[in-house]
Amino acid sequence: MTIRLLLADDQALVRGALASLLDLEADMEVVAEVGRGDEVVDAALRHTPDVALLDVEMPGLDGIAATAALRRAAPGVKVMIVTTFGRPGYLRRALEAGASGFVVKDTPARQLAEMVRRIHAGLRVVDPDLAADSLAGGESPLTPRETEVLRAARRGGSVADIAKEVVLSEGTVRNHLSSAIGKTLARNRADAVRIAEESGWL
Template sequence: MSSGPIRVLLADDEHLIRGALAALLALEDDLEIVAEAASGPEALAMARAHRPDVAVLDLQMPGADGVRVAAGLRDEVPGCRTLIVTGHGRPGHLKRALSAGVRGFVPKTLSAEQLAQIIRTVHEGGRHVDPELAADAISAGDSPLSAREAELLELAADGAPVAEIARKAALTQGTVRNYLSAATAKLGAGNRHAAVRMARERGWI
């Protein structure tokens, strides 16, 4: 491991938060902000270009969420460790994050000093998962949805019509209806909109 500062990528679509965080973390002698990004695809591009040691990723970003970015980084920039910061830590997100190789999962209520310490922990090969988020994940249990059911519910989340969901998922409309009906039945919801709400509350999508 190099003796220079820990090279950090910050990705958050809220410019004010990202700017404030960059300024505060830059005050730490052993941290250097080498790149900033405002979306998932931009975070991946910046990581490829700058090869940071640690990527601090907001969970919800346009283009690709923090978990998808982390999975991409694991394949494309394997030397970069990932840490997810979230304002809404739903249990299913934590499970997805850990399976994508994320080393840290923390709420946005953290102070900059705490975040700096967690960046160091993650850089040294350790893990840090917020205890409350971990407890919520355990109590929520595992999702009954298949990966495809969860994917289609997520596409239905903004009220998109079946035709549009079918186009995005490259499936027939009948197949989409079958998956959405199965997901709705598994969750015991009255309709697909209620199913989306339930799945989101439990962090399954």
């Protein structure tokens, strides 16, 4: 039986290379490729893949949000996150969103193909080093509001800009930023954004 694949990655070169490698496998066929996270569900409904391989950082919708949307719209499609960003926080969030696998892009092609087969068979596949890091790192200490404020802060705007974007008062935004800085043990707002991003909490 041929395993039908959907690939989502905003880097056309990476997506094309991945498609070429997986198409070499006798039991696999890439049936759809997209470059944006908000195109994943439509492509899946149109092409009925068995497994979707999604990058994390994409325009429109990130891979983790796209995973959750795809699992709602087409629960029969298994999801594997294939990313450059091997961050423990991303792994935890991806699995919570319904992904069946999480691997980094430097995984050898033969090994990646075998992982796809295992996910298709109903198993869960996770990079072992990332799994260990995720268990050691724990969950995000940030509240949903603090996370939202830090996401807005990474665009570099003023407190007034952030307040307008997240529809909160400037005082409340300052309180959330202060709390996030404390919880991440950061020196300032920019440092808190950096730490939260590197931990995969944003």
